[in-house]
Amino acid sequence: MPDKPTTGGFEKTTGWLDWYDGPSRPAFRLPQGAVDAHCHVFGPGDEFPYAPERKYTPCDASKRQLFALRDHLGFARNVIVQATCHGADNRAMVDACLASGGKARGVATVKRSVTDQELRRLHAAGVRGVRFNFVKRLVDFTPQDELLEVAGRVAALGWHVVVYFEAADLPELWSFFGALPTTVVVDHMGRPDVTRPVDGPEFALFLKFMREHPAVWCKVTCPERLSDAGPPALRGERHAYRDVVPFARRIVDEFPDRVLWGTDWPHPNLRGHMPDDGLLVDFIPHIAPGAGAQRKLLVTNPMRLYWPEECEA
Numbered sequence: 001m002p003d004k005p006t007t008g009g010f011e012k013t014t015g016w017l018d019w020y021d022g023p024s025r026p027a028f029r030l031p032q033g034a035v036d037a038h039c040h041v042f043g044p045g046d047e048f049p050y051a052p053e054r055k056y057t058p059c060d061a062s063k064r065q066l067f068a069l070r071d072h073l074g075f076a077r078n079v080i081v082q083a084t085c086h087g088a089d090n091r092a093m094v095d096a097c098l099a100s101g102g103k104a105r106g107v108a109t110v111k112r113s114v115t116d117q118e119l120r121r122l123h124a125a126g127v128r129g130v131r132f133n134f135v136k137r138l139v140d141f142t143p144q145d146e147l148l149e150v151a152g153r154v155a156a157l158g159w160h161v162v163v164y165f166e167a168a169d170l171p172e173l174w175s176f177f178g179a180l181p182t183t184v185v186v187d188h189m190g191r192p193d194v195t196r197p198v199d200g201p202e203f204a205l206f207l208k209f210m211r212e213h214p215a216v217w218c219k220v221t222c223p224e225r226l227s228d229a230g231p232p233a234l235r236g237e238r239h240a241y242r243d244v245v246p247f248a249r250r251i252v253d254e255f256p257d258r259v260l261w262g263t264d265w266p267h268p269n270l271r272g273h274m275p276d277d278g279l280l281v282d283f284i285p286h287i288a289p290g291a292g293a294q295r296k297l298l299v300t301n302p303m304r305l306y307w308p309e310e311c312e313a
């Protein structure tokens with residue numbers, strides 16, 4: 001079969017920049033049991049409507065398309081993260097987790113008003129974390145006392161908190177993150193400005209943050225969002241997003257037991273270009289050279305966080 005299609009020919013509806021159809025087959029062979037620990041499902045909108053308060057409208061990206069991509073790239077499992085365009089309505093994510101046959105776990109968005117019964121229902125569906133989003137272009141403000149209360153309730157279920165913020169906002173969020181009573185997972189390396197030096201003060205602050213907080217983990221994800229250099233200029237060159245490599249590699253080298261990786265498919269809210277997910281997988285050996293680091297990044301670490309019952313004590 002040629003490299004495409006991977007999506008089974010399902011109809012796509014556009015409303016935003018469409019995700020990349022027919023991703024290439026990665027040259028890098030993922031280790032057995034690899035987890036795509038950051039991806040989304042969107043809608044379909046007529047079944048799972050988008051939130052009225054959303055800041056963007058994505059193209060539909062269904063669970064079947066996600067599972068087809070998983071198999072095409074060579075992943076065994078997914079962690080499906082609730083995106084802001086679905087607000088605190090977790091139905092599409094939960095539906096995908098339930099349909100995955102145990103191959104997907106989820107990260108939800110919940111409000112202070114969420115009931116204990118609903119939290120238990122989410123847990124039974126496979127949810128193991130909540131996401132707090134501080135990116136101002138994506139969400140309206142939520143008071144920190146409300147977030148702390150939610151964090152306390154989900155920590156009791158053994159869940160963690162995923163946080164998404166811009167690097168410039170780390171200083172003001174530092175003490176709040178430090179006060180969270182459970183594991184904290186930072187999305188996309190805290191969005192460093194990769195045009196600045198990897199040894200510069202901004203990224204040094206992020207490394208210090210991880211050093212001083214052993215419960216903080218990091219997703220070394222989204223080179224396509226962070227890169228200034230962009231995808232490969234030359235056709236056939238598979239080493240994309242070179243300017244992001246030193247940042248991700250620094251984190252993987254120093255914190256090999258606290259890193260996760262994911263595709264971010266279907267790459268919501270992205271301008272400029274849509275990444276080839278096969279090329280994104282080929283980014284991995286550049287940031288995690290060596291089978292040991294790759295195994296931790298792609299298998300051991302996400303399994304510890306999302307399928308701990310399958311890990312040996």
Ligand code: 0GY
Nearest residue numbers: 082083084085138264268269
């Ligand atoms: C991502 C990144 C983005 C969007 C969201 O929840 C979201 O809408 O996270 C972004 O726009 O940077 O991880 O999907």
